[in-house]
Amino acid sequence: MHYLLRRLGFYLLAAWAALTINFFLPRLMPGDPASTLFARFKGKLDPAAIEALRATFGLTDAPLWRQYLTSLGHVLQGDLGVSIAYFPSPVAEVIGTGLGWTLFLAGSAVIVSFAIGTLLGVVAAWWRRGWADSWLPSTLIFVGAFPYFWLAMAALYVLGFTLGWFPLGHAYSDDAVPGWTWAFTADVLRHAALPMTTIVLVTLGGWLLTMRNTMISLLGSDYVNLARAKGLPSAQVALRYAARNALLPSVTGFGMALGFVLGGSLLTEIVFSYPGQGYLLVQAVRAQDYPLMQGIFLVITLAVLGTNWLVDLIYLWLDPRTRDAGS
Amino acid sequence: MSAPLLSVRDLCVDYVTENGPVRAVDTVDLDLSPGEILGIAGESGCGKSTLAQALLRTLPPPAVIARGRVTFEGRDVLAMSEPELRGMRWRRMSMVFQSAMDALNPVTTIGEQLADTILAHEPVSGTEARRRAGALLERVGIPAERLGSYAHQLSGGMRQRVGIALALALEPALVILDEPTTALDVIVEREILAHIRTLQRTLGFAVIYITHDLARMLQFSDRVAIFYAARLVEVGPAATIATAPRHPYTRGLLRAFPRVHAEAGAAESIPGTPPSLRTPPPGCRFHPRCPIAVEACRRERPALLEVGPGHLAACPVAR
Incomplete structure (x- = not known):
């Protein structure tokens, strides 16, 4: 404590x-x-x-x-002044509208990417040199190496414009009525699908590689060997002994990524005209809207600090060694 | 001798490298009776830990068993399938690892690690497994309340005791101790070895005790096997090896340990360094460092020959 x-x-x-x-x-x-x-x-x-x-x-x-x-x-007191670009709305109110969308879009993208990437990393490490390990990391790193805006625009052009499978922008259709209805939720998800997928695609490789490499080094450790020698079932050796320990460095990265969600999804929101924090920031810069910029920077800072604290909490729960170092 | 618990014949283990295989265990023959303590000694890198891992078939790649036969309780270990191995490992043959610090999972309690071992092999409830884990801890001299402790909260000696409790969890017939006390200070080391001795007398399991500390091993073991550069050079009863060693390498090793009652400076080292297993010398591998080597030693590999009751040595020259 x-x-x-x-x-x-x-x-x-x-x-x-x-x-x-x-x-x-x-x-x-x-x-x-x-x-x-x-x-x-x-x-x-x-x-x-x-x-x-x-x-x-x-x-x-x-x-x-x-x-x-x-x-x-x-x-x-939560009073961040008055926005110039959206005069006379208070900055807090302007940020409030963007914050929700960014948290939803980029936040869930980071969580999904972390979960899938880490899981794939466990798979690649456990069946090292196997089928998944030989093509997954290289493919995902290849995809991740594209400039993000290029990949996003290509996806938008092909899947959204040419094929018409996804909407071209915004968080929901113009004729949709906001509210907690199935129709509106489905509409929001349909709009978020493409931007979210592009974020997940470019970040997946990093999570996979981090987890795979840490886990491979831990698979050679004495306690994993002991777990195997004890005759434990493979799943238990892989998850409770190897993956559980290999997760620790990834969690640090996850916390940082989560913190930068609020400022980092700039390109996504511009390409997909998504009304989030990054989109607001661009508007603020264009209009020389200092109060709004300051407000956004403040929110980003607090988000980074807040998620760092959250990671400290998760660490306490995951790693008993930190519990004792603290008391 | 009664039917051996473990018998190793012609065992070879190779490390497959880019420049071809490196033989870390070279045509080893060994027998172990039930309830016996066999000490295996040799310098670092002579293949003694590799041998232990080969017996449990937990060799990490790129090590492979190239040849030989291992019979344990009448069953061919090298022919076992993965499920058969899981059944044998720990239930019949277990191991105490070299470094107790690294052998325990840092993020789960020692109680969980003891209980999951029991649960993996026996159809008991979680509560029962936990109760038995507590009893195991008590048996190695740690109060059962420490079940909820994590590895980092225990001292080095306590961690190694947990390692021993783990090894005894399923009351195996054979426990391999792979340098179990290297990370500990001398006093704790003595305590732990004495404790293993007591447990061994009550429970009756056999022990393979691997170490580079020859003096400690001679006190602790019934029988002793000396390794040099992946090969066995001498096997015999501990008392015989201590008083009348035959192989010049064993003699050198014994002279290298100072005796308590000898004058200062009495310890001598063996000249030269152990050979690389990548390019071992031909003939007897000890000949470049041997004070009594003759021409034949350079050409022919000496066989292990009986030189006394239960005493074998791979040196035709020494008398």
Whole structure:
């Protein structure tokens, strides 16, 4: 328990550092969002409105440290300011809509990819030099070596445009009514199928190779030999002795991948016009929407830290050695 | 001698490498009676651990059994199918591994590892398997409450005791100890060997004790087999080997251990180094280091000949 608290403390410190950098970085750049917004209205706003806007964005003439404290206070209350690209929606609300879709699309893609890849890695290692081991790793690494956007566009062109098997973009059809109905769920899944498959395809090889290599080295270890010599059934030797231990390094990678889900699915969301976090980020950059960018960066940072903490938790459960190191 | 528990005839084990096979066990003949303790000694890399793994047929690739016969309890081990092997392994013949640290699964409790061994071979309930696992721990001197411990929570000596409890789980007829105490300090080593001795007397299993510590082995074993460069050079009762060794290599080994009551500096090493198994010398493999080698030693492989009651040596020159 003490260990978890200590890790939590560390993550809180890291989060604070991220917030601070997030606050100062845009202020080191020329221009400010209020002027940007003012420029977009091409003189149709009066100077008093600019001042009001500046106040909204926290850009007062107060000293920097006071601005910093105000901004920290706002973030802690969940107030991330007002978006410029989606004016006058608050950033928190804009991010909220994108977050759900990204979590659903990229999150499930990472989980599916990890599960299948790791399982295939166990198969390849156990039947080493067998049929699966001779063609699976090379094929998947070959697929994974394609530039992602190329693979995604090719899939979209062939399967979506030419053959018409999958929709060309968006999270659901224009005429679908959002809600927890079978029809809507099926529609969402149909839209997510192609982007999810492309993510899984390019990342599968990495999971497979990591698991396969760790497991092969563990298959030569004394405790696996002992398990075999004890006359245990093969499945038990493979899963409880070899795979269970080989899983540990993969879990670290899984946690990191999960953390980057929120920022990393940029290309997918652009190619498939998927209304997630990455798509919002591109919109924010195009519109010089600093509050939205800052908000997104903040969410990415917190997601990476949060999943890292989650991995610490999983590790405690998977590896008894960490339990004792902590107490 | 009664019918042997284990009999090894003409056994050869090769490591298949890109440059051709390397013979790690070369035409070995051995017999073991029920309840007997046989010590196998030799320098590192002389093939003694390979021999142990060949007996259980757990040789990791690229090692292969090239030739020979292993008969255990009247059955041909080399002809057994995989299910037959699973039935023999551990139930009749078990092993204590060299490094206790690495021989236990780090992520499951020692209780689970003892219980899964029992469950794999006997149709008992999980509770019963756990109860027996507790009894096994008690038997090697560890309180049954430690069933829930993980390997890293135990000391080196305790881990090796768990290894012994594992080996005794199904009350086998033969336990192979592959350098069971190399990772331990001398005091713990002595304790553990004494403990194995006691258990062996009560349970009556036979032991093959593999080590490079000749002095320790002579105290512990009934009979001793000396390996040199993949071959057996001398076999005999421990008392005979200790007092009247015949082979010059055995004599050299015994001189290499300091005696407690001898003057300082009395230990001598054997000149030279053990040969590579890749390019072994022709004839007697010990001849380049042998103080009494004659011309014939360079050409002909000496046979193991009886030189006393139950005492065999592969040296026609020594007297």
